[in-house]
Amino acid sequence: MHNWHDPDYLQTGTPRQRAAHAALQQLGILATLQPYGPVLAGTIPLAVDVAGSDLDLICQAAEAQQPVLARLLRRHYGALPGFELHCTRWQEQPTVVSRFRAVGFAWEIFAQPLPAPQQQAVRHLQVEHAVLQAGGEAWRRAVRQLKQQGLKTEPAFARLLGLPGDPYAALLALESWSAETLRAYVAARPLP
Numbered sequence: 001m002h003n004w005h006d007p008d009y010l011q012t013g014t015p016r017q018r019a020a021h022a023a024l025q026q027l028g029i030l031a032t033l034q035p036y037g038p039v040l041a042g043t044i045p046l047a048v049d050v051a052g053s054d055l056d057l058i059c060q061a062a063e064a065q066q067p068v069l070a071r072l073l074r075r076h077y078g079a080l081p082g083f084e085l086h087c088t089r090w091q092e093q094p095t096v097v098s099r100f101r102a103v104g105f106a107w108e109i110f111a112q113p114l115p116a117p118q119q120q121a122v123r124h125l126q127v128e129h130a131v132l133q134a135g136g137e138a139w140r141r142a143v144r145q146l147k148q149q150g151l152k153t154e155p156a157f158a159r160l161l162g163l164p165g166d167p168y169a170a171l172l173a174l175e176s177w178s179a180e181t182l183r184a185y186v187a188a189r190p191l192p
Contacts, residue, residue, distance in 0.1 A: 055108070134179070
């Protein structure tokens with residue numbers, strides 16, 4: 001299984017992944033968010049990003065920690081362009097969401113009480129990574145093409161996989177599949 005907690009894999013990736021790694025280092029955001037176990041999720045880790053794709057950092061913050069996290073985000077990033085901060089509920093969980101622009105990227109920090117690997121964004125990342133491992137570069141190009149046409153990431157994967165219903169839930173249903181089952185399923189799906 002891929003270690004998403006260590007972003008060093010970005011150093012040997014696509015030009016955009018290398019730029020993301022440099023931005024993470026320059027901003028020092030992983031050190032700032034270290035107590036919250038940040039995991040980089042989204043399209044850039046999977047190399048299916050398009051122009052304007054952001055860097056999504058998924059964190060764990062218990063409800064009692066969320067005001068502390070909000071102050072930390074405001075202190076470190078509040079003066080950056082586009083800064084916004086929301087304390088809300090999402091999927092019945094207390095949630096902190098912050099967005100801003102820095103070092104050439106749009107950023108989103110998303111924190112809930114759950115460990116990052118249990119949050120939907122990281123679970124989707126793991127499933128999508130497994131699909132791309134099974135499908136190879138042709139699948140990566142097909143996902144990117146659908147994204148360039150305006151589809152979000154999970155709907156693009158669900159369409160290519162022929163999954164009915166809510167694409168976000170449908171992708172999570174694949175978590176229980178073995179690598180062999182997923183490989184066979186992906187191999188049987190014709191790409192457009």
